[in-house]
Amino acid sequence: MDNLVIAGKAYASRLLVGTGKYKDFAQTKAAVDASGASIVTVAIRRTNIGQDKDQPSLLDALPPSEYTLLPNTAGCYTAKDAVRTLQLARELLDGHDLVKLEVLGDANTLFPHMPETLIAAETLVKDGFKVMVYCSDDPIQARLLEEIGCVAVMPLASLIGSGMGILNPWNLKLIIEQAKVPVLVDAGVGTASDAAVAMELGCDGVLMNTAIALARDPLLMADAMKKAVEAGRQAYLAGRMPKKLYAASPSSPTTGLIG
Amino acid sequence: MIAISLNGESSQLAAETTVAQLLQQLGYAGKRVAVERNGEIVPKSQHEEARIAQGDRLEIVVAVGGG
Numbered sequence: 001m002d003n004l005v006i007a008g009k010a011y012a013s014r015l016l017v018g019t020g021k022y023k024d025f026a027q028t029k030a031a032v033d034a035s036g037a038s039i040v041t042v043a044i045r046r047t048n049i050g051q052d053k054d055q056p057s058l059l060d061a062l063p064p065s066e067y068t069l070l071p072n073t074a075g076c077y078t079a080k081d082a083v084r085t086l087q088l089a090r091e092l093l094d095g096h097d098l099v100k101l102e103v104l105g106d107a108n109t110l111f112p113h114m115p116e117t118l119i120a121a122e123t124l125v126k127d128g129f130k131v132m133v134y135c136s137d138d139p140i141q142a143r144l145l146e147e148i149g150c151v152a153v154m155p156l157a158s159l160i161g162s163g164m165g166i167l168n169p170w171n172l173k174l175i176i177e178q179a180k181v182p183v184l185v186d187a188g189v190g191t192a193s194d195a196a197v198a199m200e201l202g203c204d205g206v207l208m209n210t211a212i213a214l215a216r217d218p219l220l221m222a223d224a225m226k227k228a229v230e231a232g233r234q235a236y237l238a239g240r241m242p243k244k245l246y247a248a249s250p251s252s253p254t255t256g257l258i259g
Numbered sequence: 260m261i262a263i264s265l266n267g268e269s270s271q272l273a274a275e276t277t278v279a280q281l282l283q284q285l286g287y288a289g290k291r292v293a294v295e296r297n298g299e300i301v302p303k304s305q306h307e308e309a310r311i312a313q314g315d316r317l318e319i320v321v322a323v324g325g326g
Contacts, residue, residue, distance in 0.1 A: 018326030028324055043325025044293075046266040046318060053286025059322050074325045084295070088320050091300050092293035160326070209326030 002233065004038075004205050006182055007098060007130040007151040011038040011068065014199070015229040016184065018209025019043075020074075022218070025061040031212055032062065034222035041070045041100055041207070044089050064093055070132065072100040077113065079103060079120035086124060099124070100154070100186075100207075102134035110160040110187075114141050118148065125149040134186050137171040139178060146181050153179060154186035154207060157198065161210045163190025166197055176202040192221075192228035199232025200240070261313040272311060279306040285319070293320050 003010035017037040022028040032040055040062055062069070071089030073082040086099045103120055105113030114136055124131050125148055132152040133145050142153045155175055158164035165188060166172060176183050182204035189195050189208040198206050206229055215221035260271045272281065278301050282288050294301040295318040301309050311317065 019324040020326045022324060025324075041326055042322040044320050045323045047285075047287065047292060047321050049266055049268070049285060049319075053290075057290065057321060058324055059291050069322065071322065072325055084298070087300055088293040088295055088318070089322070091302060092291055092320065092322060 002237070004182065006039075006132065009098075012036075013038045013226075013229075014205040014233060015195070015226055016041070016070070016205055016207040017212060017222070017225075018072075018207070019058060019062065020209050021213035025056060025058060027218065028058070029061045031218045031222045032067070034219045034226070035212065036226045037067075039068045039070050041072045041209070043074045044071055044085050044092065064096065068098065069093060069096065070098060070100045073102050073120075075104070076102070077104050077107075077116075079116045079123065082116075082120040083123050083127075086129060087127070090129070097128060098130045098132070098151075100132050100134060101150075112136055112156070114138070117141075118144060121145055121148045121150055132184070137168050137175065139171060139174040142175045142183075143178060146179060150181065152182040152184055152204075154184045156187035157185045157194060158188030160187045162188055163211060163214075164188050165190050165194035166201075169197070169201055172198070172201050172203070189225075192224040195225050195228040196232035196235070199229055200235050202236055205229070261311065261315075263311060263314065264316045266318060274313075276311050277307060278309045278311065281311060281317075282306065282319070287319065291321065294318070295320075 004014045013036045015035055015037050016039040017035050018041045019028050073085045076082040082103050090097055103113045103116040105111050121133055131150045133150045134154045135141050137155040145153050157166040184205040184207050185198040185203050186207040189211045195206045212218050212222045261274050263270050297316050
């Protein structure tokens, strides 16, 4: 079976989804289920003291017993905050240590702060975490993160929430060619073809949130993304035909033409 | 009474309140939360024993939707 294997564990779906930007938990769960995702990211935030304590929580809709939750460090601008956040997440999830690391460098672009990311990654790996790390599409940064011991590298296709798709397929290919750990595109996917292209380039998986949550019909888009990731993966495994500038290579016979 | 910072806000608690008691008072008993005191995680196993002190900075977090 062509499973996605991360840190020695196999997952049936190569599509990973976030849980942000949805209307409510019901829609979040419906979209996650429509996507077929096995791994689902969550953020860690302060409880709202004083809010009605009987309000349902995200984990009521997406229990850890049914989904592999991937706590992230969204909103962290320093390695220190990212490390703190994931330590809290690990405590919250009873020792679950597969996590997504992201350290941002700019509040407008949400571009990753790579020096802080490297520092955080080193600390987290030493503390026993299995780190899937969001990073720039810089092959050297990706290699450094892999050498530190991250279990997956997750270069951006384009800026978080931008939906611009893959802006630099060449860098992505470089990262894929050198990596010995899974490479997942994370950030910037906007529509199904973006996900398919990522998989055709040889990515092991795709992580997305806004592309589904902000589609006009999120459930339909979630299903489209599921199919796109599967189609792209199949095309990759099938081995595409070579591209040629021109080839005089028709698909129909060149003999027996009527005269 | 002791004065602490709870999720960034000033708060007053009875002296000797334990983390477990505080969670109970806030309605978080049995819910999936994590607690940090002065920058260090207070593991669940220690919630009953850990007593909150004057000036403590507490963070109580949950999982929420995010990408």
